[in-house]
Amino acid sequence: MKIHDLSSVILCLLVFVSLCAAIYFPHQGHRTVDSQIMLQSASRTDNKSVRFNSVESEFDYQLKYEWEDFNRNNFSVSFSLSKNDLKEAEDEFGYYPDELQRYVDRNLIPLRREMIIHLKKITQKLIKKSKYSEYFSIAEDDSNSFNLRLTAPPSMQSQIRAEFKRITSEIARQQRPYDKKIERESKVQKNDFLHKKGLRYIGDKIGVNYGLLVKINQERVKPVFQNLLKESNGLNFQQFLSFLLSYIQEIRYGIPPLQENGKYIMGFWVPPKVLINNFGDCDSKGVTFSSLWINFKKYPILLIRIPNHLFIGLAVPSFSEGGVTINGLRYTLCEVTGPGKLPPGMITPYSQLYLEGRNYSYELIR
Secondary structure (H helix, E strand, C coil): CCCCCCCCCCCCECCCCCCCCCCCCCCCCCCCCCCEEEEEEEECCCCCCCCEEEEEEECCCEEEEECCCEEEECEEEEEEEEEHHHHHHHHHEEEHHHHHHHHHHEEEHHHHHHHHHHHHHHHHHHHHCCCCCHHHHEEECCCEEEEEEEECCHHHHHHHHHHHHHHHHHHHHHHHHHHHHHHHHHHHHHHHHHHHHEEEEEEEEECCCHHHHHHHHHHHHHHHHHHHCCCCCCCCHHHHHHHHHHHHHCCEEECCCCCCCCCCCCCCHHHHHHHHHHHECHHHCCCCCHHHHHHCCCCCEEEEEEHHHHHEECCCCCCCCCEECCCCCCEECCCCCCCCCCCCCCCCHHHHHHHCCCCCCCEEEE
């Protein structure tokens, strides 16, 4: 009988996939811009030749967005994002399954060794008490396992096999509590590893830790936001929220892959990548919006999840009679994907259906 750790790792993946659509405006032209944010509002025109433009340099990406807000005013925003910030954001998010397994195995070594030492002592006692002890022996393959061996003449095999079965059954009984302990500790170690990678368990599945990613990407988008805010003089609070929301809605809708180069990213792109690629789904864009917004005001934010979709709630003065109240605070609801342009306070019929049916969950970010 081989004595070893019977625990196993099951990796289940949870991907948030948005059903929302968005309008795609192809980018044309070429323009080099500086690293400052420039915001300008102009009357609506019919010239939509340039909606998004990206210029890559050695150290950064220089980006330009043009879009219309909910009142059909034109805006233009240009900014730079460093390649280093993008690399750091991508490196710290997502996981390789073999890396996860190595981390768990490494941190379970002490507990597994404790189990083997205990089981070996129990086995030695059982052999010593057996009237057939001379036919049993222990062979150690390594520090993490050992074998119970049986050697007996043919004439005694039936009696000794019964004794062998009794001993191995007792060893298995002694091992079961350790298996449960190892299983619990394995879950703790997986949680610890996933947290460091911007992930977490949602039930028994692995999902994106949205709140954590909002906070750790806040500083990366802060320079962008500060310059944007500086250039937005003349916009009041509600106008600024509408401006920022319409900008995020302008970003092309699309579902990131489940994995890239063998690394699981759970169908999610980090905020710098969303901005640089002008691409993301509802949860990628929701985290991007929230990472920008918390540099502006420290109002609580809700990331509201319904089947196949995510939208935002902001604890700000209501823009409409709608909204949701959580723990005494009224939240203005915002769709980061649309479809199309939906101003603060308006959500899609799909979102409204689940909201009214109370079939949603949320994550609070303060």
